[in-house]
Amino acid sequence: MTRILCLLFCLSFLVPLSAQRRNRLPEHIVKPNTGDIVKLNVYADNWFKLYINGKLVAVDSIEFMPHNIISVDVLPEYPMTIAVMARDNADAITGKEYEHVQIGDGGFILKLGDDVVSDSSWKAKCFFFGPMEGEKPPVKHIPIPEDWFTVDFDDSAWESATEFEEAAVRPPQPFREYDFKGAEFIWTGDLDLHNTVIFRATIEKPGWKARWNTGEPVRRIEDLEKGRR
Numbered sequence: 338m339t340r341i342l343c344l345l346f347c348l349s350f351l352v353p354l355s356a357q358r359r360n361r362l363p364e365h366i367v368k369p370n371t372g373d374i375v376k377l378n379v380y381a382d383n384w385f386k387l388y389i390n391g392k393l394v395a396v397d398s399i400e401f402m403p404h405n406i407i408s409v410d411v412l413p414e415y416p417m418t419i420a421v422m423a424r425d426n427a428d429a430i431t432g433k434e435y436e437h438v439q440i441g442d443g444g445f446i447l448k449l450g451d452d453v454v455s456d457s458s459w460k461a462k463c464f465f466f467g468p469m470e471g472e473k474p475p476v477k478h479i480p481i482p483e484d485w486f487t488v489d490f491d492d493s494a495w496e497s498a499t500e501f502e503e504a505a506v507r508p509p510q511p512f513r514e515y516d517f518k519g520a521e522f523i524w525t526g527d528l529d530l531h532n533t534v535i536f537r538a539t540i541e542k543p544g545w546k547a548r549w550n551t552g553e554p555v556r557r558i559e560d561l562e563k564g565r566r
């Protein structure tokens with residue numbers, strides 16, 4: 338008898354759930370399609386991770402060598418806050434690489450879609466300096482704020498990114514196979530001695546409206562857990 342009751346109880350959920358699988362979407366839902374996607378091309382010497390509107394979108398899959406381009410699909414939404422941590426390959430104690438005999442150099446460039454490009458309008462701040470001649474220790478680390486990638490992070494006191502010629506950064510040959518037209522190589526002031534740099538940019542597109550509408554985003558368990566803290 339108990340088993341029958343259990344079965345009936347379960348069925349009472351299963352019937353409406355199975356019906357929902359065939360339900361039509363609400364009238365106001367408009368799905369985005371592949372035509373709404375734009376390409377994000379990024380090159381960092383040597384590594385980067387990139388957030389858009391507070392969400393992790395791309396991580397350079399190769400930490401050091403060889404130098405590589407990362408190209409991923411993005412469904413853009415504006416206003417858009419791009420936040421990037423870029424790292425030259427440098428030892429945290431000596432500031433050097435290759436068995437502590439060489440000072441490596443950095444560099445970063447980005448293009449998203451047709452019109453979002455890295456340039457000196459971006460904000461930049463260095464968090465790892467060195468090696469500094471005659472200094473003890475030869476490196477300086479500034480703690481990176483936990484919320485550096487969030488939309489609301491205050492970067493107003495940061496300097497503007499410095500633009501560099503392509504010849505100074507020397508990107509690898511495959512660089513030419515990707516669209517970086519109109520984008521500038523950026524870093525903070527010193528390509529050699531500034532090793533970990535964070536860039537931030539907010540792109541406004543007044544009047545922009547998403548063609549799609551997927552309704553309220555689903556709730557992620559990690560966000561619910563954050564709310565509980």
Ligand SMILES: [Ca+2]
Binds near residue numbers: 426427440532
């Ligand atoms: Ca360096």
Ligand SMILES: [Ca+2]
Binds near residue numbers: 382383425426441
């Ligand atoms: Ca490097």
